[in-house]
Amino acid sequence: MQVTGGRIRPNVGDPSVLYYLDDLTVGQRFVSPTHELDAAQIKAYAAQFDPQPFHLDEDAARGTFFGGLAASGWHVASITMKLLVAGGAPIAGGVIGGGGEIAWPKPTRPGDVLHVESEVLEIAPSRSKPNRGMVTVRSETLNQKGEIVQVITIKLVVFRRPEGAIAEHAP
Amino acid sequence: MQVTGGRIRPNVGDPSVLYYLDDLTVGQRFVSPTHELDAAQIKAYAAQFDPQPFHLDEDAARGTFFGGLAASGWHVASITMKLLVAGGAPIAGGVIGGGGEIAWPKPTRPGDVLHVESEVLEIAPSRSKPNRGMVTVRSETLNQKGEIVQVITIKLVVFRRPEGAIAEHAP
Numbered sequence: 001m002q003v004t005g006g007r008i009r010p011n012v013g014d015p016s017v018l019y020y021l022d023d024l025t026v027g028q029r030f031v032s033p034t035h036e037l038d039a040a041q042i043k044a045y046a047a048q049f050d051p052q053p054f055h056l057d058e059d060a061a062r063g064t065f066f067g068g069l070a071a072s073g074w075h076v077a078s079i080t081m082k083l084l085v086a087g088g089a090p091i092a093g094g095v096i097g098g099g100g101e102i103a104w105p106k107p108t109r110p111g112d113v114l115h116v117e118s119e120v121l122e123i124a125p126s127r128s129k130p131n132r133g134m135v136t137v138r139s140e141t142l143n144q145k146g147e148i149v150q151v152i153t154i155k156l157v158v159f160r161r162p163e164g165a166i167a168e169h170a171p
Numbered sequence: 172m173q174v175t176g177g178r179i180r181p182n183v184g185d186p187s188v189l190y191y192l193d194d195l196t197v198g199q200r201f202v203s204p205t206h207e208l209d210a211a212q213i214k215a216y217a218a219q220f221d222p223q224p225f226h227l228d229e230d231a232a233r234g235t236f237f238g239g240l241a242a243s244g245w246h247v248a249s250i251t252m253k254l255l256v257a258g259g260a261p262i263a264g265g266v267i268g269g270g271g272e273i274a275w276p277k278p279t280r281p282g283d284v285l286h287v288e289s290e291v292l293e294i295a296p297s298r299s300k301p302n303r304g305m306v307t308v309r310s311e312t313l314n315q316k317g318e319i320v321q322v323i324t325i326k327l328v329v330f331r332r333p334e335g336a337i338a339e340h341a342p
Binding site: 053079095 | 216219220221222223224225235236243244245246248249250252253256264265266267268269270271272273274275328
């Protein structure tokens with residue numbers, strides 16, 4: 001959903017509401033759907049990409065820095081991307097990131113229900129490519145207790161509405 | 172392998188060579204094993220975490236920003252983590268990141284053979300927790316042409332060698 005000036009308008013899962021550069025404003029906020037994480041998902045991701053004891057096995061995790069099974073930070077980043085694509089960042093042309101900052105202030109645990117809240121921080125039209133701009137978005141990934149488990153501040157490539165295109169978003 | 176003062180010592184895949192905080196020095200470099208990426212892996216990751224046309228289908232990707240099938244940036248980050256755990260960052264106690272910066276200067280394509288080259292940028296012993304420190308590492312992910320497809324600068328939690336522990340690394 002989009003939160004604007006205290007009003008909440010749902011846009012989750014509505015593929016007809018997609019934002020071009022022209023539609024975005026600094027301070028605009030988007031909220032993603034949710035994702036429920038379990039131990040099996042944590043271990044499956046870890047086996048493929050981050051096979052360390054604290055991501056693979058409850059018993060082995062107990063004596064580590066994490067004090068129990070925790071998701072790989074890159075798994076949390078991957079789920080965050082899934083939630084952004086699923087409605088958390090409804091950008092026409094897709095969610096295309098060039099880079100940014102990432103932090104994991106708290107571990108993500110089995111049973112956590114995650115969602116992403118994003119805010120447009122900056123909009124910079126491209127000088128050399130008039131059909132696009134760079135939009136800086138801060139996306140917080142929160143668990144069911146409202147605790148922030150990840151923060152990313154990412155620069156996205158966002159396109160202007162093509163001339164003659166039917167508006168996909170009615171502001 | 173570890174590159175020190177012009178000498179190259181292999182440490183890839185040798186689990187007996189693990190570095191505690193005491194063993195690390197600024198400027199120290201590590202090189203990971205390689206990972207060969209193909210279209211099937213790109214699509215499988217995308218289907219799970221980043222289901223956008225330019226990561227899912229060659230034909231659909233052609234008319235997009237990427238001009239062809241490209242791996243999700245978070246897939247490249249996940250493979251990078253796999254390569255760090257597989258010998259690219261041989262840290263005793265594991266590769267535990269608190270956050271940092273990430274950039275994807277070039278797309279990663281089917282057929283790319285990736286490896287990671289890392290350098291220790293900064294070592295900061297903890298003031299409050301004498302058994303550990305924060306180590307800033309810059310890790311470049313390169314393809315078979317030597318092009319940098321991802322750069323991360325990450326702060327890792329690294330532990331001191333426990334008193335009485337047998338040295339896992341002979342400097």
